[in-house]
């Protein structure tokens with residue numbers, strides 16, 4: 462067997478793609494190694510969403526260049542969003558790279574690697590291609606939780622975002638292929654899936670006949686042995702009453718909703734081309750909370766979008782307080798090549814972005830902690846996923862609302878069980894609890 466080392470940057474979709482690449486290459490006699498030093502093939506799966514993500518990749522490629530000087534036989538490949546965005550430019554900046562390929566070429570990875578080895582010259586494959594559901598099993602050991610990409614691409618064209626260029630237009634996988642993949646994962650011990658799409662709530666409208674995420678919840682929910690379904694990322698523009706009802710009615714769908722707001726200012730939202738106002742967004746939050754009162758809400762926010770004034774930023778702060786998010790991801794605006802916002806003339810200075818970033822983090826942390834405190838004394842369902850990180854005498858898992866809970870339950874519950882745990886303490890990043898009841902459905906996965 463040859464040795465493959467995978468380095469993955471960016472979002473869950475990249476993690477999913479890396480797993481598939483490892484699975485495909487395993488069928489061609491490549492086994493995974495954690496060690497760069499012993500690898501025959503190193504693949505770097507990249508993210509282009511912000512400039513900082515790209516800087517990290519080029520710095521890593523610099524290190525790999527040194528490794529290659531010591532071991533010229535090792536092959537280095539770049540895949541993912543940077544490959545799709547920068548194409549041949551990557552090999553010009555990093556000549557040590559042997560192979561560059563975008564997501565449409567993942568299914569052909571074994572041929573591309575063989576071609577680069579055979580020809581001994583750099584190979585580039587960043588063209589468009591048909592959407593393929595890769596059926597190779599993920600290469601890592603059986604896992605309790607798995608990602609499942611249900612659609613590729615995005616057609617929203619937010620003015621800050623490079624995804625329509627890197628991931629192409631929206632294309633959904635057939636529901637049967639998704640259900641088959643989930644069945645396979647569950648057979649390997651998976652208990653929770655997260656359905657992935659850049660705009661996952663637009664799922665299915667491009668299929669013939671068209672379908673939607675609500676119908677997919679039903680189909681995936683029927684897979685016996687699966688305990689939980691999550692999904693991300695939704696766009697407020699496509700959030701329908703039917704989907705809200707499905708979150709309430711399909712029992713395995715968790716009460717957890719990631720709904721990127723980006724800004725609380727209508728003026729900024731308009732310049733971002735988001736297609737909704739702050740008031741419309743609040744209407745969706747009300748509808749979600751009316752349907753599922755206990756729902757956890759998380760969001761993405763950008764600070765320092767071109768032209769963002771103090772008043773615009775204050776509107777974002779006000780929205781955080783008003784919605785009372787359980788979790789917030791804050792990003793400093795980063796100009797991306799080829800996007801309309803990158804050429805807007807009123808760019809915000811880095812120092813202002815840094816200041817707003819810090820201020821927003823302060824507020825979001827306080828608000829999220831207050832939300833967490835509401836859990837004190839509640840009994841929550843925990844999917845046990847292993848030992849607690851800081852105390853091996855305790856078990857750890859996540860609630861349906863995606864909070865980490867550590868509790869003493871060893872010997873009574875096993876990894877993969879759904880345990881009932883009473884929350885006894887609320888800490889900044891986790892909860893502590895006491896086991897109330899061992900699971901009725903004891904599925905022991907630690908075979």
Ligand code: SAM
Pocket residue numbers: 472510511615619621622623624659660694695696721723761762763792793794795796797
């Ligand atoms: N498709 C989703 C949406 O826009 O609703 C999110 C996808 S993106 C991979 C994750 C987050 O990165 C976005 O929600 C946004 O907050 C952030 N982001 C995207 N482009 C950015 C940029 N140019 N600068 C800073 N943050 C950015």
